[in-house]
Amino acid sequence: MAGANGETAYPSQYETEVLLKDGSRMRLRPIKRDDVERWLTFVSRLSDRTKYLRFHYVPRLGREDAIRYCNVDYRDAFAFVAEVLRQRREEIIAIGRYYRLPNKTTAEVAFVIEDPYQGKGIGTKLMEWLTNVARDNGITTFEASVLAENEEMMTVFRDYGFHIISHLEEGEYQVSFPIARTGRVVQKEEERERVSTLASLGSVLSPHSVAVIGASRQKGTIGQLIFECIMESGFSGVVYPVNPNAEAVRSVKAYASVLDVPGDVDLALVVVPARLVAGVVDECGRKKIPSVIVISDGFRECGNEGAAREAELRYIALGHGMRLVGPNCMGVINTDPAVSMNASFSPYYPKHGNIAFLSQSGAMGLAVLDYVSNIDMGISSFLSVGNRADISSNDLLQYWEQDPATKVILLYLESFGNPRRFARIARRVSASKPIVAVKSGTTAAGSRAAASHTGALATSEVASEALFRQAGIIKVDTMAGLFDVASLLSAQAVPRGRRVAILTNGGGPGVLTADACENSGLVLPQFSQETMSKMASLIKRISSFNNPLDVTAGATQEEFSGVLKVLAKDEDFDAVIVITIPPTTVPAAVMENAIKQAAPTFKRSEKPLLACLMGRESARRKLATDHITIPCYDFPEDAVSALAKAAKYGEWLRLPKGTVPRIKGIRRQVAQKIIDSALTRTVERPLWLAAGEIEELLDCYGIRVAKAATAETPDQAVAASRKIGFPVVVKLASATISHKSDVGGVALDIRSEKEVRAAFKDIKARLAKIGRQGEMAGVIVQRMVKGGVETIVGVTQDPLFGPLIMFGLGGIYAELLKDVAVRLHPLTNLGAKELINSIRMARMFRGFRGAPVSDTEALEDLLLRLSALVEDIPQIAELDLNPVKVMPQGEGYWVVDARVLVR
Incomplete structure (x- = not known):
């Protein structure tokens, strides 16, 4: 694309931020024609050895060379520069470039990195982004000439994941490799991303030294609260109060500036007025502090002036390579005894546990910490991300994925920053650790106007639902529901299915629980003859054994415990819910002890056990024995809801994930x-x-x-x-x-x-x-196409989620019945099948009331071809195929009407 003067327009879409393997951040951007002076300064700092390894001799590089290297057409010739901030000025510290060879889809690639920055993974990141651009420009293969002694560069090529072909010729390796983003390439990129993220968040959640900039002696101020919370939590490291107006804070020597602090600082908490934050963060960068948490408000949440402040803050933090939490956040907590840090202004410091929690809202985070402390729930770590100027849920998911102290991840989300990346990461993390999320803002009144059926039906809220479903995230609607599910999955096994046994000592609660199970999609099989015989030998006064089983209020501890153990071993059931009524003839402790006695049997059977101790509020979520916790609920509906969501998650875990097929014959x-x-x-x-x-x-x-x-x-x-x-x-x-x-x-x-x-x-x-x-x-x-089931198939481009693929009942009923389902692009082969089966009227395709069975295999093929079309042609904004008539099995389908909107 050319600008007004005929020159190729600067491709700002390729400006990006990357994480290096040491955890530091760096900005990459395409080279500009006005980079000449910066380029000259950059090459002047290169050692003779670095120049030799790049150019294969030690050249004298002048202004003409700079002009030549800085002028690229961004298609056949492209270069990325990596920048840092020195004295508030941008300086180039690395360059990666390619040149397309004449009349070919092959390009020559080369890199040069300033000496102090070598070994940090910058070359690998330049490679990643150069290959992205090259693929966009129709280049399929990279070539390079590398001196035999340049092992560092050869390592970058060999370790990236591409299939490298090389041979040694007169002291130089001639290297060639296709740059297709294969499964191995994606796997290697994700591995590097995880390593970088873990390294970058270590200083946020496990620092050895913390500076509180704005620590105060004045009671009731945020600066005073944060410093006090760190001290009271028994932080294992060193704390430095920074306050130019105080000699000491809480009897700890204070420093006028963070630059005056002796020794290294891993983490800075910034609690100063918004107008001073940028200068303070710049000092942190000059101090080489790897991470900062900006508690201060007065940024993007306050309008245009605040947004400008936040942009400057981001610019400074990125220029110094720092990770940034906030601004406008409440801080972080890590209950690991080896760290023991409450770097927030919450007076509630929860006990150590295996649940991690992220909140986009500081106010909600404060309330949650109060709540979990009240119910005695353990937390591994907590982070309030505020405005998410840098660190977001995407980073924390990858950190908690690798955190041995975390078993369950909880998210309170108000919006998505990069939902496509979030979906990719969450899908991987959910495979090993359950993610439970509440998303607010689901009833926004102002849905965007859409030109097509698909655009009208595939709203952003529908897209959010699709994201959660495809990524295996357990979505709940309330904060209470969030902790109900967390209580179950943090303490018990994931259920293997939906079959539930109900045991109670009161008839009414059992019936109520059974109704809730049926309404939630759980099933209540009847007991087998073998199971009934075992229970009859334990409770001789009961002649009828039905599910739910009421053993009456007179059941003894041995009877109750014995029946529970029988159910724990019964393979006809995937979970057991036990409900006890307030004590009448038998003390409450008897029933509680019975449940505790049976708990080890459930653990050995890897079968979840849930308890509802009605009328025992003090026992909620606190029934534990021998390192086994039994989640307790106030009412049966709460237990059933949590179990149903856990069972659905278990089904997602067992599903094969499918692949994105390569479709032949596409033009x-x-x-x-x-x-x-x-x-x-x-x-x-x-x-x-x-x-x-x-x-x-x-x-x-x-x-x-x-x-x-x-x-x-x-x-x-x-x-x-x-x-x-x-x-x-x-x-x-x-x-x-x-x-x-x-x-x-x-x-x-x-x-x-x-x-x-x-x-x-x-x-x-x-x-x-x-x-x-x-x-x-x-x-x-x-x-005229006669017969068939009328369906709608469509695509819309969501500004956040990207392409959304929709399927549902079509024709004139598309918007009337709104029986549609949406999935995020790209579709896998199994995803296409699941999409078709997910609508309410899917049984119409299976020969409903004598109608012929529909050709759903052909319909799956259509969905996959449509996904390929959207992948290849990004200009498609909206697409409607409505109706698509699905013919009887073996006869395919016919698209009867189609509309395509392009931008």
């Missing part, structure tokens, strides 16, 4: 030319493709469209009907009217030329009657 380049040609015919954006363009585009991806032709006159319509063959459908052709049937724009089952002419005239007359005749571009004459 990607032809499809791109169709889009490019359409975009050149007008400057109007967005642009609806013409019917002929849509048919050609879909044909490039093997998507079956019922034969059709556009006609501007009745005579043309008649000619088209002759060519297609009767019967036909005549329908309005219009770029602005999407609901054709609403304006009388569809005539079905047309069987003669006379009827074709009449249909054309009728459609035109109806539009004239409502004053919209100017929106008619003619008609579309299409082969």
Whole structure:
């Protein structure tokens, strides 16, 4: 894309931030033509050895070289620079570039890194982003000439994940490798990302020394509260109060500036007025502090002026390579006895446990810490991310994934920063540790206006639901529900299925629990003869053993415990819920002891046991024995809800994850030319493709469209009907009217030329009657497709989530019934099958009430081809295939109507 002066426009979309293997951050950006002076300064700092390894001799580089190297077209020649901040000035410390070889899809690649920054992984990050750009520009292979003694560069190539071909020739390795992003490449990139994230968050959650900048002696101030909380928590490291107006804070020597603090500082907590934060953080950078937590408010949450402050804060922290928590946050907590740090202003310091918690809201975080302390729940670590100027849930998920102290991860989310990255990370983490999330803001009144059915139905809230479902995240609607699920999964095994046994000493609560189970999708099998015989030998006064089982209020401890142990070993059940009523003839402690006695048997059987001690509020979530905790709930519905969500998570764990298939026979380049040609015919954006363009585009991806032709006159319509063959459908052709049937724009089952002419005239007359005749571009004459189930298949580009693929009941019922499901792109082969089966009316495809079984395999193929189309053609903003008629098994499908909006 060229600018106004004919020069190639600067590709700002490739500006990025990366994490290095030592945990520091760095900015990468495309080189600019005005980088000449910075380039000259950069090469002047390179040692002769570094120059030799890069250029294979020690050159004298001057201004002409700088101009040549800084002028690239961003397509055939591209360069990234890595920058740091020195004295508030940006300085280049590394460059990676490629040059496309003449008339080839191969490019030569080279890197040079300033001496003090070598060995940090900068070359690997430059490689990652150069290959991303090269692939976008049609380059498939990189080549390089590397001196035999340059082992560091060869290591970058060999360890990246590409298939390297190299041979030694006159002291130089000639290296070549395809840059396709294979599964191995993705795996290696993710491994490096995890290592970098763990390294970067170590100084946030496990620092050895902390400076509190703004520590105060004045009671009631945030600076005073934070310093006091750190001291009271028994922090294992060193704490430095920084206050220019105090000699000491809580009898600890204070320093006027963080630069005056002796020795190294791992973490700085900044509690100063917003206008002073940037200067303080710059001092932290000069002090080489790896991480800062900005508690102060007055940033993006306060409007444009605050947003400008936050942008400056981000710029400074990134320039110094620091990790940044906040601003506008309440801090972090790590209860690990080896750290024992409450670096927040919460007076509630929870006990050590195996639950990690992240909150985007400081106020909610404060309330949660109060709540978990009240119910005696243990926390491994807590972090309030505030405005998320840097560190977000994506970072913390990767940290907690590798944290042996964390078993369950809880999230309170208000919005997503990068949902596509969040989905990728969460899907991986959920496979080993459950993630339970509450997301607020789900009922926003102002949904964006959409031009298509798909855009109207696939809202951002629907996208959030799809993200959680695909990533295996357990979504709850309330904070109480969040901790109900956490209590279960932090203490018990994930249920293997939905089969539940209910044991109670009171009939009513058992029935209530059974109703809740049925309403939540849990099932209550009856006891086998063998199980009933075992229970009858334990409780001789009961003649009928049904599920739920009421052993009556007179049950002894031995009877209650014995029945529980029988159920723990019974393979017909996946979980057991036990409900006790307030004590009458038997003390409460008897029932509690019975549950405790049975707990080890449940642990050995890896079967979850949940207790509802009705009327025993003080016992909530506190029933424990021999390092085994039994989650306790106030009411049966709470226990059932938690169990149902855990069972659904267990099902997700057992599902095979599927793969994104490579579809053969796709004509990607032809499809791109169709889009490019359409975009050149007008400057109007967005642009609806013409019917002929849509048919050609879909044909490039093997998507079956019922034969059709556009006609501007009745005579043309008649000619088209002759060519297609009767019967036909005549329908309005219009770029602005999407609901054709609403304006009388569809005539079905047309069987003669006379009827074709009449249909054309009728459609035109109806539009004239409502004053919209100017929106008619003619008609579309299409082969009449009889039978089949009408469905809708579509795509919309969400500004946050990217492409969303929608499937549901179609035709005129699409928006009326709204029986649709949405998944994030890309679809896997199993994801396509699951998408079809997830709508309420999916049984229509299975031969409902004598109807033929539908060809869902062909429908799955359509969804996968559509996913490939969206991957290849990013200009598609919205796409509707409605209706898609799914024919009987073996007969495929037909796309009857299609609309495509491009930008």
